[in-house]
Amino acid sequence: MTFDSITPIKPMSFGTEKTNTISNSSSxxxxPFADVLQNAVSNLQQTQETxxxxxxxxxxxxxxNLAQIMVNSSKETAAIQFTTELCTxxxxxYKEVMQMQI
Structure with a gap:
């Protein structure tokens, strides 16, 4: 059994810092964190509308189709929890950075 077709999970980086990746890609x-937060909020709005x-x-x-309604409700709950945790x-x-002594 070969695992050549499996690509490793790339870590998310939030900023300009470079991270070491296992993949063979050169770039x-x-x-950016702002994009992640904006995508989370827009996803939350879409799931709430649905x-x-x-x-x-x-x-x-x-x-x-009660099953689809329950799936959509679960997606909304997960989106709310994710967005809330991301904002928290x-x-x-931010608070930790503001408490740093210069």
């Missing part, structure tokens, strides 16, 4: 792509529409359809009796960690990092 390392970094994702879940709200599903709730409306369920209340009016316009849907028969950003605020904690």
């Amino acid at each position: 390392s792509s970094s994702v 879940s709200a529409q599903d709730s409306y359809n369920l209340a009016t009796g316009n849907t028969d 960690r950003a605020v904690n990092a």
Whole structure:
């Protein structure tokens, strides 16, 4: 059994720092934290809109797919938890930087 087709997971970098990667690629792509946060918020908004529409359809009796409604509701919950945790960690990092003595 060979594992040549499996690519390793690349670590996320938040800034201009260089990280060592296991992959053979010559360039390392970094994702700015602002983009990660903006994507999380937009994903949260999309999942909330979908879940709200599903709730409306369920209340009016316009849907028969209860499983999909539950999946969308779970996606919304996960998006809320992820975005909240991301914001909390950003605020904690900011507070820690502000408490540093120069």
